[in-house]
Structure formats: C-alpha cells, structure tokens
Amino acid sequence: MTKALRLVLGDQLNINISSLADYEHETDLVLICEVNEEATYVKHHKKKIAFIFSAMRHFGAELKNNGYTVEYSRIDDRDNTGNFFGEVKRCLKKYNFDKIVVTEASEYRCLKEIKSWSKQLNCEVEILEDDRFLSSKNNFIDWAQGRKELRLENFYREMRRKHSILMNDKQPIGEKWNFDNDNRKPLTSGIAIPQTYKEKPDQITQEVIKLTAKLFDNHFGNLNDFHYAVTRDQALKALGQFIKERLSSFGDYQDAMLMDEPWLYHSHIGLYLNCGLLLPLECIEAAQKAYHDEIAPLNCVEGFIRQILGWREFVRGIYWLKMPEYETLNFFNAKRKLPSFFWTGNTKMNCLKQSISETKENAYAHHIQRLMVIGNFSLLSGLNPTEVNEWFLIVYADAYQWVELPNVTGMALFADGGILGSKPYASGGNYINKMSNYCKSCEYKVSQKNGETACPYNYLYWNFMIENKQKLSKNARLSIMYGTLNRMSEDKIKSITNDSRKFLNALC
Ligand code: FAD
Ligand code: DLZ
Ligand code: SF4
Numbered sequence: 001m002t003k004a005l006r007l008v009l010g011d012q013l014n015i016n017i018s019s020l021a022d023y024e025h026e027t028d029l030v031l032i033c034e035v036n037e038e039a040t041y042v043k044h045h046k047k048k049i050a051f052i053f054s055a056m057r058h059f060g061a062e063l064k065n066n067g068y069t070v071e072y073s074r075i076d077d078r079d080n081t082g083n084f085f086g087e088v089k090r091c092l093k094k095y096n097f098d099k100i101v102v103t104e105a106s107e108y109r110c111l112k113e114i115k116s117w118s119k120q121l122n123c124e125v126e127i128l129e130d131d132r133f134l135s136s137k138n139n140f141i142d143w144a145q146g147r148k149e150l151r152l153e154n155f156y157r158e159m160r161r162k163h164s165i166l167m168n169d170k171q172p173i174g175e176k177w178n179f180d181n182d183n184r185k186p187l188t189s190g191i192a193i194p195q196t197y198k199e200k201p202d203q204i205t206q207e208v209i210k211l212t213a214k215l216f217d218n219h220f221g222n223l224n225d226f227h228y229a230v231t232r233d234q235a236l237k238a239l240g241q242f243i244k245e246r247l248s249s250f251g252d253y254q255d256a257m258l259m260d261e262p263w264l265y266h267s268h269i270g271l272y273l274n275c276g277l278l279l280p281l282e283c284i285e286a287a288q289k290a291y292h293d294e295i296a297p298l299n300c301v302e303g304f305i306r307q308i309l310g311w312r313e314f315v316r317g318i319y320w321l322k323m324p325e326y327e328t329l330n331f332f333n334a335k336r337k338l339p340s341f342f343w344t345g346n347t348k349m350n351c352l353k354q355s356i357s358e359t360k361e362n363a364y365a366h367h368i369q370r371l372m373v374i375g376n377f378s379l380l381s382g383l384n385p386t387e388v389n390e391w392f393l394i395v396y397a398d399a400y401q402w403v404e405l406p407n408v409t410g411m412a413l414f415a416d417g418g419i420l421g422s423k424p425y426a427s428g429g430n431y432i433n434k435m436s437n438y439c440k441s442c443e444y445k446v447s448q449k450n451g452e453t454a455c456p457y458n459y460l461y462w463n464f465m466i467e468n469k470q471k472l473s474k475n476a477r478l479s480i481m482y483g484t485l486n487r488m489s490e491d492k493i494k495s496i497t498n499d500s501r502k503f504l505n506a507l508c
Helices: 036-040 046-065 084-095 108-115 117-121 137-144 152-163 203-215 232-245 270-275 280-292 298-322 350-362 367-380 385-395 401-412 429-435 456-467 476-486 490-506
Strands: 004-007 029-033 070-073 099-103 124-128
Touching (some): 046 270, 084 117, 108 401, 152 298, 280 298, 350 367, 367 385, 367 401, 367 456, 385 401, 456 476, 456 490
Parallel strands (some): 004 099, 099 124
C-alpha cells in the first residue's frame, strides 16, 4: 500500500481540500506546520499571524477528532526547521513515505518551491488542483484566449450563466446583470449599524496571541480585541450573521465610509474564504437563498455575489495568467518610497488617518478604504508598486499574493497598464467627501483646490493627469478629464504642480 504524506498549508484549512480526498486512514499522515519563513517573508500584521495559527491549530484538532493522523509543527517547537521544505524533510525522515501529496499552493512563490521538492527529496510529489475555486486556471486561460481585453463584466456574466446563479433560464433575474448604479449611497453618522461577528478567544487562541506577541513583536498591528472566527463552524456563523443582519444593506452602502465605523455593512468573510474555512459557492448560494426568501433585495444580493463569483475568481485568473511578470509591472514608472505614516496612521489627512489606524487595529479595511483612500493616494503620489504591494500583503488578514497583487497592481495602481481595468481609479477629494464624513473633521479643506490648506487629493489628481498625459490621454474613458486639463490656464497648472511638488517633497 502506498504511504502518503499529505501536506496542508495554512490557507487550505478545509476537510474537503483535494489533498485529503483519498486519504487512507491506515497508512497516511497529514502534516500541518507553523513555520517562521511564512510568518516573516513579509512581516505580516500580528492579528493576521494569530488568526492563521489559531485557525491552523483548530483545524489540526478537528482532523484528529475525525480520526486523521496529524503531525502538527508548532512555531516554538525546538526542532522546527522554520520552513515548509525542512518540515516535510523532517517528517519524511521520521516516518518514511512513498509520496507527498499537496493541493497546489495559492501563491506563485510557494508553488514554485514545492515543484522543486521531488528532485531535492528524491520522492514523488503529487500536486493536485485547488478545486475550491469556481473557475479553474485552465478555464480562465480558455476564456481569456483570443480576447482583445479581459474585463470583469464579460467574465462575470459567463460565470453567472455557467453556474446558473441569479438566472431566469438564460436571462439574469431582474433583467439586469449589474445593479451598481443603485449602490452608491452615502451613510449618515448616528445610524445603528449591526455589529460584526465577534468570537471570544478560547484557550488555543489566547495561547497563540501570547506567542505572536512574543515572537513577532516588531511586526505591524495590534493584537488586542481579537474576535475573529477560527473554526469552520464559527466562520459559518459569521456568514449567517451577515446574511441575516447586513446583506439587505450591503449593496446600498457598499461604497460608503464613516468615521470610527470600520465594519459597516460588509461581510468581513474574506479572511475565512481565503484560508479555507468558507467555500465560495456556499457563500454565493446563501446570498441567493436570501434573495428568494425575501431577506435581502436584488441589488444587495447581486452586488455581493458579483464580488465573489466575479471579482474574486477574475483576479485569481489574471494572477495565474500573468505571473511571474505581473509582479514586476510599473506602467507609470512610479518610484516614490512609502511614506512613514503608512505604518503609524500619523497624518493630517483624516481619510488616510482613519483607514490606516483601522487597518492597524483590525487587519481589515473595507474595499473603498483600500481602493479610493489608500490605493488612490498611492497612485496619485507615484508610490513604488513593489512597496505598495508589500504593504497591502502585510496589513490585511485576507491578504495572499494571488488576490492582493492584482487588486493593488491592477485595480488600485494601474501599474499593469490596463490588463485588469480600463482606466485608473484616480480621483480628487470630492469622491471621498461624497461617500464619507471624513472631510468634515479634516485639517485640509476639500473645497479648496490649491494652497497650503487645500485637500492634497485635489491637486495631486491633476498633477497625476499632467505627469502621465502621454500614457493616458488616448484613453477614451479619460477624454473629458483631458478636455478639462487642456482648457486650464498656465497659472492654474503652475499652482497644481507647485503644490504637488511641495507636498510630495515633504513626504517621508
Ligand atoms: P465584502 O465587501 O463583504 O465582499 C465580499 C467578498 O467578495 C470578500 O470577502 C472577497 O472574498 C470578495 N471580494 C470583494 N472584492 C474583491 C476583489 N476586488 N478581489 C477579490 N475578491 C473580492 N481582497 C482579498 O481577499 N485579499 C486582499 O489582499 C485584498 N487586497 C486588496 C487591495 C486593494 C488595493 C483593493 C482595492 C482591494 C483588495 N481586496 C482584497 C478586495 C476587497 O477589498 C476585499 O476582498 C474586501 O474588502 C474584504 O472585506 P469583506 O470580506 O468585508 O468583503
Ligand atoms: C500566511 C501564513 C502564515 C503567516 N504562516 C503560515 C504557516 O506558518 N504555515 C502555513 O502552512 N501557512 C502559513 N501562512 C499561509 C501561507 O503563506 C500560504 O499557505 C502559502 O503562501 C500559499 O501559497
Ligand atoms: Fe481626505 Fe482631503 Fe477629505 Fe481630508 S479633505 S479627509 S485629505 S479627502
């Protein structure tokens, strides 16, 4: 009988993962390992490390309870080698296996390494497809082949048809594929927003929090008020709570931001989906059921489903289609270093102060804070994409390169020159003012376009358009803005460039 060593990585915590599908109780062993290399190749947020380690420990215990033989390496075990290769080698030596079985790693870096093991270990390494995604890598390649441009909307419609989600035969329910135009309502302060799911840390989580504080003391982020779900049952409860209490307002307030309200009506399930505690189809089906049960309206349900069936699958497809070149792209040749306030939140710009402070506290910020506040600032200021990508990979509990990189390089920075989106998400302060109450408490004035007290987003926006005119002016979606720029007086352009130079030179 073949004896298999089945390696389960920290973002594969699901009993139905392909590497466990034909597990043989008599001969096989599951290896789960906490390793220093994964926690430090970038200095992940402390809460992200505590979350992953606690979820891994709970998953290991769940497998044992279900009769699996599990070898679990703890980060502080004396003989822990500190990396996947070392732990696999140690296990092979200890128990002697005929082959290693692993579900393909979600990140290019990791998959590349695992592919080299068979030669180095002189042992068969069976790498299985990650069937937790609804569009396989090959499906996406087929879809992309021959297309002039790769756009979410076309991909999403095909996924809706293929998986028969929110469909009336061949037509979309509600006769529209997309209800985004209904989904741009701002929120007013004082409104009672249902709480996010909060789980009290059990003994395992408390132990892991202590360990993280000790071992990763110099990493970004706070560990206090840790409340994330760490088991599948808890993650399902978090999903259920969202569907029942917040989905019915998800669409309306999807783009809204509010002072001291980090969670709003978002689902806060990205970290569970990305580490395996939840599966995409069950989240989509739960939302679809909520529509049919009249718990939530179509604009909210469609908006939520589009994020998971559309965006999540689409960005993964782009990642695997374009790696490894994708991580080197820098369309605007942006070179500026990341300002130090990205690590402290210590800036006079209230929108950034809020978004970064909340990120530091929770290892979470919602999409519009990531895109239109932090991403937009990074784009307008010409921050180096490598540094911006590293920051985003570090700070969010749901961040793995396959999903972080296309969102940052493609969506936020347009550093891929238009592979993922048709135009940069650049905007001045007006958008932030329309969608939030941040500007009311800001030292800068959003209504002022130039001068020391003007909102920096205002002049940085035009400065960005001026500096990148050659690369962007032919983009049909920017023609109105370039029309406006072409009509600007020389004095106005001088003020914009002077204000921008002064502001950017003062960044450190
Ligand atoms: P909701 O707003 O409730 O959305 C539901 C789910 O849809 C999310 O949990 C997520 O699984 C999926 N989703 C929504 N938008 C996207 C998207 N653009 N790409 C992929 N999936 C999406 N998402 C990550 O999972 N990991 C990241 O590292 C990450 N980095 C980002 C960086 C930038 C600059 C931007 C603009 C977006 C990033 N996103 C990332 C996408 C999105 O912001 C997060 O998925 C979302 O904020 C997670 O919060 P939530 O679970 O409350 O999501
Ligand atoms: C993110 C992360 C961290 C912090 N630590 C571990 C770990 O100790 N062991 C592990 O198996 N996985 C960890 N992960 C998740 C991995 O980085 C992720 O599984 C791979 O990078 C996927 O390619
Ligand atoms: Fe942000 Fe400008 Fe508004 Fe201040 S005024 S919160 S910097 S958009």
